[in-house]
Amino acid sequence: MNFTDRLKQTIPGDRISTNETVLLNHSKDESFHSANLPDVVVFPKDTQEIVEIMKMANENKIPITAFGVGSGLEGAAIPMKGGISLDLQEMNKILEINPEDFLVRVQPGVTRKQLNKELGKYGLFFSVDPGADATIGGMASTNASGTTTVRYGAMKDNVRDLEVVLADGRVIRTGGKAKKSSSGYNLTELFIGSEGTLGIFTELTLQVYGISEVIMAARAVFKSVDDAVQAAHSLITLGVPIARIELVEGETIQYVNQVFETNYTEGDSLFLEFHGSKGNVETDVQLTREIFTEFGCFQFEFETDSLGRTQLWEARHNSLYALIHNNPGKQVMNTDVCVPLSKLASAIEFTRKCMEESGLKGDIIGHIGDGNFHAGVLINPNNPTDMERADRFNEEIVKYALSCGGTCTGEHGVGLGKIKYQRLQHGEALDVMNSIKQMFDPNGILNPSKIFES
């Protein structure tokens, strides 16, 4: 009996698929990395089913790669060794909303927008916003962050507890409901960012927040990227409590205007959001405007109504698609370094110089309140010259970031693209990570060929 037939003894046949289109949809994510087909896609509906699948896979040494919605940008969900693609979309229940403790318990396939729609009924929201409507399981697995991290933190700051199925079928909980704990090793943070290589998350308890009385979105336009970065740095240094602050280069605004029929002034811009009471937000906005004027800001506009704010942020979130839309046939390779704030301006300047020297076209956008920015360069993955240039470009930026104490990936994860920088960034600590992997997954079934060189 082959493995798929054995699976059918535990999981109903309609939740096991070897259909060509289904396999193809699980062979790739949103990155430029080459696709690789799984042998079978399974859609479990609860923890117990995952336990059975894991035990069977572990016994037979069949690779298992978890799949959220495949919005990853580094190929983390690509099943490089075939085997099972474990699609968590059927496990999409919000299990408990606990407004008194500002906690929510969800299954891993719940998406960010689905969760926020439900939380809105209680005047609450979940803060981590990577732009894409990713699953909570996928977001925890890559330690996703995004536009609101400057104020509310990344996934690792907002996950209180995980239920995890280990490779041998054991089910563990890593945390609890309390805001802090000094009891034992911090397994929650170990699993967050592990990209499905240590276990499968089957339940997540998350911290949520009350929706502020007033939310104001603003856009400030500068004469240069450098002015915008310096202005942002100054704002943070002065302790203005911004909820989002994003850099978008002028050329990208031009693409956004063309694709989404908006008419934003086409200059290097900061997109901002302020959360708080009416009085506080007005004071913060006024102070921001004054600081920005000192750095040559020549346009400052804001939106208070929710439609205007949504439109403004949609423009920012869709900037990647705008770039692709304007360059048919091309894909985007995104860099993802994160550096200490004091090095951000020089890192962006260095990146712009390298991009020009590489001959590649692209843009730079950034979660600049965190020191994290993306240079997206347009490539044809089938063109060896493009790939060689993009690779060299990425390497130069990563090395620059590491030389100033930064990281090769601030939020997208290691996936396939950052494997080769792991030794450079972590030194001997990489061997310790490898030992941890061996301990959790001695048969190497969990998302093989990720994080470590195969």
Ligand SMILES: Cc1cc2nc3c(=O)[nH]c(=O)nc-3n(C[C@H](O)[C@H](O)[C@H](O)COP(=O)(O)OP(=O)(O)OC[C@H]3O[C@@H](n4cnc5c(N)ncnc54)[C@H](O)[C@@H]3O)c2cc1C
């Ligand atoms: C337009 C766009 C903008 C983006 N912007 C950002 C951004 O600002 N910040 C950011 O952080 N990311 C960003 N991303 C990347 C992406 O949204 C994140 O990496 C997201 O966390 C992936 O979630 P997913 O559900 O799509 O997971 P997938 O891509 O399906 O999987 C990602 C990884 O998680 C693992 N995984 C999935 N579910 C589980 C589970 N239950 N248990 C264990 N492992 C699991 C997979 O095996 C894989 O290793 C962006 C993507 C796009 C397309």
